Amino acid sequence: MLGPESDGRRPTQGERGPGYPGEPMDKYQVLYQLNPGALGVNLVVEEMETKVKRVIKQVECMDDHEASQALEELMPLLKLRHTHISVYRELFITWNGEISSLYLCLVMEFNKLSFQEVIEDKRKAKEIIDSKWMQNVLGQVLDALEYLHHLDIIHRNLKPSNIILVSSDHCKLQDLSSNVLMTNKAKWNIRAEEDPFHKSWMAPEALNFSFSQKSDIWSLGCIILDMTSCSFMDSTEAMYLRKSLRQSPGSLETVLKTMEEKQIPDAETFGNLLPGMLQIDPSDRITIKDVVHITFLSGSFKSSCISLTLYRETVPASITDMLLEGNVASILEVMQNFSGWPEVQFRAMRRLLKMPADQLGLPWCPELVEVVVTTMQLHDRVLDIQLCACSLLLHLLGQAMVHHPEAKALCNQAITSAVLSALWSYPEEESLLVLVYSLLTITTTQESESVSEELQNAGLLEHILEHLNSSLESRDVCVSGLGLLWALLLDGIIVNKAPLEKVPDLISQVLATYPADGEMAEASCGVFWLLSLLGCIKEQQFEQVVALLLQSIRLCQNRVLLVNNAYRGLASLVEVSELAAFKVVVQEEGGSGLSLVKETYQLHKDDPEVVENVGMLLVHLASYEEILPELVSSSMKALVQEIKERFTSSLVSDSSAFSKPGLPPGGSPQPGCTASGGLEQMIAWN
DSSP, X not given: OOOOXXXXXXXXXXXXXXXXXXXXXXXXXXXXXXXXXXXXXXXEEEETTTXXXXXXXXXXXXXXXXXXHHHHHHGGGGXXXXXXXXXXXXXXXXXXXXXXXXXXXXXXXXXXXXXXXXXXXXXXXXXXXXXXXXXXXXXXXXXXXXXXXXXXXXXXXXXXXXXXXXXXXXXXXXXXXXXXXXXXXXXXXXXXXXXXXXHHTSOGGGGGTOOOHHHHHXXXXXXXXXXXXXXXXXXXXXXXXXXXXXXXXXXXXXXXHHHHHTTOTTHHHHHHHHHHHTOSSGGGSOOHHHHHIIIIIISOOOOTTOXXXXXXXXXXXXXXXXXXXXXXXXXXXXXXXXXXXXXXXXXXXXXXHHSOHHHHTTTOOHHHHHHHHXXXXXXXXXXXXXXXXXXXXXXXXXXXXXXXXXXXXXXXXXXXXXXXXXXXXXXXXXXXXXXXXXXXXXXXXXXXXXXXXXXXXXXXXXXXHHHHHHOTTOHHHHHHHHHHHHHHHTTOOOSOOGGGGGHHHHHHHHHHHSTTOHHHHHHHHHHHHHHHHHTOSOGGGHHHHHHHHHHHHHHOTTOHHHHHHHHHHHHHHHHHOHHHHHHHHSOOTTOOHHHHHHHHHHHHTTOHHHHHHHHHHHHHHHTSTTTHHHHHHTTHHHHHHHHHHHSOHHHHTOGGGGSOTTSOSOOOOOSSOOHHXXXXXXXXXX
């Protein structure tokens, strides 16, 4: 999302992630102001509606261009999903008329405590920070930072006050910054002169506005140094030490020696770690993986957040291939015995993908599914494993749904959680996106209603709509996205209907991009039908949607699922709108909808489900007095008479016509009249 378009004057409305009407600041009450940050003012606010406290960082921008650039750069951060990263709740641009200034506002989680308070409290008491606690939270920080670096995201503003404590043993990184904000030299220099502490955490190259992952490593080294030395150094001494390290790395040796003398816990490990993190030249600095290796592998540190599996020595390919020469049971044993080696897991799953179905133990092998899901969870930072695992799961579940109906009970929460986690780790990876959408479509339709609700709460609905809008050129993304959207709407439990208002226009764009694609039209008709039942199509969109449904039927009358869903959608819209009814019967370039009804009937007259849906549309059309002449002049009475003669009431009114789209007959009927009763009435026309 970009910033507001304007001509340099005050913007008319804030731009944000989750949208709100009106001026964005109006829904917050300012409680008090914190110490100003390096980039702007921090306000503690309370949401008027929920009474939840937040922090809003207000960054004054030079003009619309700078504000919009920063907003565009920060918007992807709203998609981050990590237990140790506090994402922005909202981003928007606002105008302060009193001082005629434009502000970018970043809404963050509010917490009273951060690493800064912990360090200051221990410094005042001249106490050493507990070793077990420090190991645990350091593991959390490393896990979060590794996740960011894995996504090529740089924090840029890492310091103790930006590591908040949400509980005594759970911390989160917050206040991630953007390049455009951090490279505003005038503003940065003014703020840094006001409070020299703000610059003391920054890497030497960052002072010249050059940021990289290695800049974060330097800042983290300064944080660790402050935490380990706070019992014997006051804040001023610590600040001057951090600054001196940029010119004289030798000053670190003195502090490390003091740590040993004062028997600071893990002094030896920190002595091996900090010199590598605090190298003046960023190319000489160690990486986040090196930090993990020194502390949690070579050292004695322990933390539940550090996955050691990513840092082990690799197993040679020749040995792996030899181990994987057996059958499925033998391969599963190798995967379980070498669960911590990603290269073994990857080659094992590629081998399984090439095996014939009869050797895989299909149609269903629960053991294999369990091992694949476990592998995804253990190696969630390895893209190749996520891609290969999703491909294998899709193959397994696809076969199971076709040949082993009982397998639906095995589409459990673990599969959904694993593939959803993969999506949040790689939100822009198109190939993975298609696989995950397809997998979630299967699991959502097979699991309980609560799964759809849970996925919506996780932001999946908005994710689909965003990618339908931004990935029109990718047919696979559009088809799989519409399929998953249909699955989420299927149970009718919608957490927030507001985003669905965009769907008809989005589908219109999709169908315009792929005018001859039957699969795309079929997926679109299913979504349109469910939207009509949910009341999520606005009156001003009725004509557009009716036209698209008729167009889809003309395109692919041989696709039974498309035809059924399209006529269901038409019947649903006609039932509530005379405008929609007229759109069906009016003569247009492609012919009227009534001539199309005749064609459909002739093509599918032996299919009771299609005939039932066609009949339902005719019943609703006949309920409008103004439409009756059109029906009579189009000889629809003869068609209705034939339907009545060919189908008994029990057959035509079979509940299969009301089944959920894409599912076998026997689903729960939707509310409304039955076509058989309506057909009786239509035969009595004068």
